[in-house]
Amino acid sequence: MSPARSKLIDYEKLPDIISTAELNKLFKEVLELYQQKVYKSHEFLEILFELASRQALTYEILAPEIKSEIDKELCELWNTETYDEVDANLSIVLMLGLENCFEKIKKSLDEDQMSPEIRLEIEQAIKEAGDNISDPYWGMKE
Secondary structure, eight states, rough: OOHHHHOOOOOOTTTSOHHHHOOOOOOOHHHHHHHHSSSSSSHHHHHHHHHHHHHHTTSOOOHHHHHHHHHHHHHHHHSSSOOOHHHHHHHHHHTTTHHHHHHHHHHHHHHHHOHHHHHHHHHHHHHHHTTTTTTGGGGGGO
């Protein structure tokens, strides 16, 4: 098993509830390792999905500097070639409230040739987020 794969398994085994401080540390670590090319893009997406799932359970918006860096990286990775990558990217974007990537995703509906399944997934994500992409918790507030 590759070191990157074993690291992914470590992220999958994290408890569901993690402190915001610990999550910030983990997000920073993953970003650094990805930028150093330790992780391939699909591994990066899988790990981000695991961390974003736990971030969502904090009911707190991700630290702005980390959010911005993840937003930038996901914008660069966005493509509509495979359903699994689109699904993972959309989930992360919605859970973390990544505004720039969300705008890029919306624009891809006009520009990209894609399968009907992928188009539907994107359209549903856009509808789910509405006009509140920057705050993933907007629907939970009074």
